[in-house]
Amino acid sequence: QVHLQQWGAGLLKPSETLSLTCAVSGVSFSDYYWNWIRQSPGKGLEWIGEIKHSGSTNYNPSLKSRVTISVDTSKNQFSLQVTSVTAADTAVYYCARGTSAIAVRRFDYWGQGTLVTISS
């Protein structure tokens, strides 16, 4: 059974760096693209970016300058960092499995979500 378990800090101050990690089990990690998606009342569901086991990444252009997605294949984990956060980055962040195909970005398994609040 595919399972995504995510964790990370839930409360940050403006200008700090958001860090989240997602551990994947029950599936061949190398076969799929692994994604971060966030959900906020103001912007709805927003795709942040994806990574393959090779380390190849693609990012949403709107966030690209502040986002880094990395992978640890030895642990079947991938991580998200967002620098210089503001209140606009307050959201529930999800990790999610994409497909095995390039640029076929739909999401069939999701982590449980992490509420990240940015407040001074």
Place this chain on the structure above:
Amino acid sequence: DIVMTQSPDSLAVSLGERATINCRSSQNVLYSSNNQNYLAWYQQKPGQPPKLLIYWASTRESGVPDRFSGSGSGTDFTLSISSLQAEDVAVYYCQQYYGTPPTFGQGTKVEI
């Protein structure tokens, strides 16, 4: 970015009745080389992540009840729930994966 617009924002349907949700994309999401519409539908219940229901506009994900169906092509799509059950109360989202970045509709809340 491709903008996805859903209608209505919310609807109330009686148990056993049909629910219909519309989704319109600002650009065509039909890929001519494989004749596939790059359009998915999700269901989200409170406190849970979205659940994939339908992809390629009309293919049900494994385990999804057949009362859920998707239709449409190009820029106009529909999600139908043929006989609404209590457990179908949720917010439903369409998502295009034709362009980068993939984008979602604003959601449609279905209530009894």
